[in-house]
Amino acid sequence: MNMRTDREVVLKLSALTKRFGGLTAVRELDLEVREGEICALVGPNGSGKTTVLNLITGIYPVDGGEIRFLNRPIQGLAPHAICWQGIARTFQNIRVLSQQTVFENVLLGKGYGNGGAGILRTLFGTRGHCREEQQNAREIDEVLEFVGLSNLRGELAGNLPYGKQRILEIARALVTGPKLLLLDEPAAGLNSQEILSLMDLVTRINARGIGVLLIEHRMELVGRLSNWVYVLDHGVKIAEGRFESIKEDPMVIEAYLGRRRV
């Protein structure tokens, strides 16, 4: 392990394991994300990267090992509870509410059940409820501005081009007020120019003190953004380190990068 910040560990996976029937998608994985860091998780297709995110966010039950977030175990919690702890994510297969507007999609990130938005208050339209709604709207507009979607506020999310939907997912995740953001292939479907502005966005998000765990196949992005890279293959960690050293690793080249690129 060469030169990694010794800041506090935000997310820590130890010996994490997940099986689907006879297939072990993630095997005994140890992984850390530290405060303020951008970590990358790469690996061949089907190596278990998305599965790791699904385990962290509580979508799949964990078959073995432990997940700690801010020093508290979080496995076994429901996804919404994990979100309330401060973990937000985007999806590899975009999951926006396509029949809802951009604004409403971001509002979803405000959640339901963690304070505010009481049924009775809503039904009777109390003053407090209205104030809360205005507060939410302001916050959402601010985030839309931040990611650059302000002009699409009232558009139906389903009508946005692919790339914009990815940004929308990021905006939605930001509104939950996360301490850690998990991005699953945010650059898929973006061209080189758009990747530049995405990099800029991720950097700005990181600058707000939000840690990022990034899954990506576009190496230019990984190389420019990440402080630390983990490489998975067949659910097993085959390497970790800084990108510069990872990209020279023969095992990684063989399994993932291919020879032509190097």
Added chain:
Amino acid sequence: MLQLVLNGLANGVLYALPALGISLIWNASGQFNFAQSDLLTLGGYIMFTLFGTLKIPYVPAFLLTVAVMGGVGYFLSWVYFYPMLEARVNPQIIMIGTVALSVFIRNFILVVWSSTPQRYRNVFGSRALQFGELFVMPHVLWIIGIVAALLILLQYFLRGTMMGTAMRSVAQRPAAAWLMGIRNNRMISITFMMSTAIAAVAGILIAPINTLSPSMGSTMGAKVMAAVLIGGLGSFSGALVGGILVGVSEILFSAFISSAYRDVFVFGLLVLFLIFRPGGIFKADISEKI
């Protein structure tokens, strides 16, 4: 006791038969058709007219009924299901439409044939076969055979043939199926023709055993659906096992505990199944990939 189980079996195969049709549509179009039980009744009535009233011999009348009902299926897919699917209507709305369709078919029957209960001859014989102390109606054995044969045929058709695979692909991703060169509308028509034909077979067989009345299918309907879900929606073996399970257990329940609360038991059973084994007995154990 054994006699009761036998009665339950006789009862259960009658659920299993329409259950097959529901599973077929689910597999091959991703739809849930509430009118299926009324289509069954319609099949029974057409047979009644052909065989009972016009005195056409059984086999030709049977085939003719199945053909006519296939035509009905084609018509329905052409005027309703295909346009709705093509317009990518929310499946819920399509399903609610089938509820209206079900009311329509029932009342159509009422207007055409009146609500007088009807019957035609049970060609499988009307004396119970006696084995020692046990009585079995011959039609029970026949229907078990027919259900088994249909089950194998459908299973082979859907899993083993290109056409069956194409049908399922249309149900899952119509746009992509189109890009494979599959004619969606024709596939959907064939699906519905097959399912109404199966409903017709069920109706023809059930009518002389039960009573042919406009609500024949719908009184069975809820329990057929429970049987389908208990067995596993989309699984043909599940339709058979679910049907028999519901049939046997309800007879045992009403014999030993209470006949008044029998349906409470059946639906309670369903809820238990759905809680502890959502997806039913024969369910491929897949979780959605996120």
Added chain:
Amino acid sequence: MLKISDLYVGYTSVPVLNGISLEVPEGKIVTMLGANGAGKSTTLKAISGLMPAGFGSIRFGGAELAGRRPDEIVRMGIAHVPEGRLVFPGLTVSENIRIGSYLCKYSKAELKRNMEHQFALFPRLAERRGQLAGTMSGGEQQMLSIARALMSKPKLLMLDEPSLGLAPVIIDQIIDKITEINREGTTVLLIEQNAELALAISDWAYILSVGSVALSGPSSEIGRDRSILDAYLGG
């Protein structure tokens, strides 16, 4: 082979394609580049009939495609690998691949040989023949979607961002495969976000910007001036 002239297509009343004209000569690889939402996917959908063409004509080997159903168009020898994979989630990997040859009346042996071809190209899929496609990882689904299209031996192969979500090593293979089948005589129309990659293997390139062709030319020329390219790709 394919000639689109002055095509207008739209979702509601707002046109997405604003009079696009482009040509795909037989035996060549033509690529379409453009910013997010420029209308690239819409063009492919219009060709394969998934989106009805508003005005204008799409001619394929002399026949007019506008107004035809997708299955008719596909029958004429066009294969379309759509955006977003669209594998059949409830079918197994093998079934997904097999359905790709729906139109080709292969004999049993031919079918088997063809399928093994695909499995050789994507060993990952071979490992998972019996798995339901819906539970495959994103990249695996992308491979499946491509393999499925390759089953049909099309005259024109249209690929919508084939590299999406694939590991670099797989992208290399796919690029090789595309050039290979092109050499064997299949014409290719390629949409790709990775401009360098696309320009490297294609003969001719169109750059789309807000629903119309902004620039076109031989790929080698287009690739030469990055700054122009970047200006259009910025959206």
Added chain:
Amino acid sequence: MKGMKNFFREYTVFIVCALLMVVPSITSQYVFYVFERGVQNAFLVIGLVILIGYSGMMTLGSAAHLAIGGYAYGIYCLLGLPPVLSAAIAVATATLLGTLLAFPAFKLSGPFLVVTTVGFGEITRILILNLQSLTGGAYGLSGYPVVSQAMQKYLYYGMVALLLLVILAVRRLGRSRIGLALKAVRQDQVAAEVMGVHIKRAKVAAYALSSLLAGLSGVFLANLTGYLSPDSFTGSESATYLLMTVMGGMSNPTGAAVSSVGITALPEVLRFLYSSRLMVYSLALLIYIRVKWGRKRRVALVKPSAQGAPKPKGGES
């Protein structure tokens, strides 16, 4: 044009309620009764808007919730509670029992959920049928105090006023975070959960609200008919409520109210058809559904030459 449409959407509810208010003074007893039933049904159907329209949780057991409300009212009254108190507890009972259905709904969706609700409806009906000492069984329940014939008119005014409030509240709900959570139940539960939406709580809320409204509707029904019988709460009644929800536009409470009144009246309007009445009625609904949703959405393109359209490069076409 758009402003006009928005204006209309915002304010039709007032127009509708105002029209409903004048009904008793201009129609005969019989027509008035039909309207009363329509308004009474509207409460239930608005509940279904929350359940089905917003959250996509289909139900074919709504008549059971209605029955629970009605029977609970009758039974409490007959046990000696004062009517107003009985009504309140009856609504609470219906809410409580209806909310039970949320628990299977945590895991189930689509046909699984629908058939479960069919089962719930059947179970309720059979219990009513068999718990004779409480419910009167097949003989039905009557003899509890009801709003007198003379006061019916005021009951009706009260119902319409309450309906207005309910519509406004449900509409507000639909636009709020809770409404959004419910819409997410329909569109993408996983995404919503991961974004911090407590899906289970949202489902409980949807069932609670909808069964509350159904219970309320049941109490009104008990008062309008003065007699409750299990055959009024069958699956086909539930199907009718479902159709009312669809016709009202699924997630539009005002539309739901209008369609409730309309569809309640439709069989009465169709009386002249005698025995083919229900056939025509269901066919009409089916055709409506088919035409409203099943039309091919042909793309209506602005002609390139038309004014305002972006100028094509190649000139006119």
Added chain:
Amino acid sequence: AVAEAKPASYKIVHLAPLTGDASFQGQILVNAAQMAVDEINAAGGINGVPIEYVPIDETSSTNSGIEAVRKAISENPDAIIGPNRSGTILAAHQLWQEAGIPAITDGTNAATTKQNNPYTFRIQIPSTFWIPILAKTAKEYYNASKIAVIYGNNEYSQGLWDATTPALEEYGLETVAVLNYNDGDRDFTSQLLEVRKSGADALFLYGYEAELGLIVRQRTELGMGDLPVFGERGCASPAVQAIAGDENFNGMVCSTTLSQGDPAESIQAFIKKYGETFDTALSPTHVNHYDSIKILADVIGRVGNDHDAIRDALAVLDFEGALGHYQADSEGNLVHTIHTQVFKDGAWQLLLTEEYPVE
């Protein structure tokens, strides 16, 4: 009622289930009434005034039945015939009481005439009388001593069951098995085997047509064809016979209003005419409203069309109808002659005729 100007017509509204599960009964009810109306109008009406006859669909459910009653009242008729469903009567009788319109209802549930509503009449015999006559037939014609009872879980059948125990006791018959079923059941093997085990020599069977037919049929299928089955008037419906099949119907004993086996000339003439006029089979149970019309015509002809006058006249009715002799009892039941008949060798045979004892 002498100087009054005659109205253009006398309006009689008939509530009958024309849609839903009971619609075939409704059709027979309306047919029978229509036949009487046509006869009267052809003969010049009531004192020269024709009857305006308006059938209204009561449907087969209580809720819409209430709406139908309101509709009927809004027609402002001189008298109402129906409703046919006890539930609808119980739910809606106050409506015609408030409107002051007399109604000749047809519910099987005796509670309908016990609601203190002077405008409710009922062209029915209380079930407390149907059952004793069955018991009497069982005893006298079949020498039965051990009775098994199967009844459905519905209001109608339960009403009959309630009247069964006292009736059986009266005739010294022993109840050896009591079984029930739910509407919609299709397999009755277990109940029937239970009956066989009990050694009963007669089966009393109460329910709706569909289930009755199946039970009668499954009895023969299980080889119990010799066990006589006793049913209340519903059993004589052609629907039951059709479901059971003629061959399984032998030994079916029914109590009825009208016996097809009755050799009386007027009855045979009526049956013949009905058969010629309509293509739906005659059900002896449902043709009563032929006489309801005749009764109303008689009453209106005597007292005019004042509602209360009609009511008062009905309350003391004593009328010789085509199908029987009708008398009003103290509760407003228009009771009449009843019979028991047995189906034997493909035809009905009259067993017993009994006049209802009006106190």
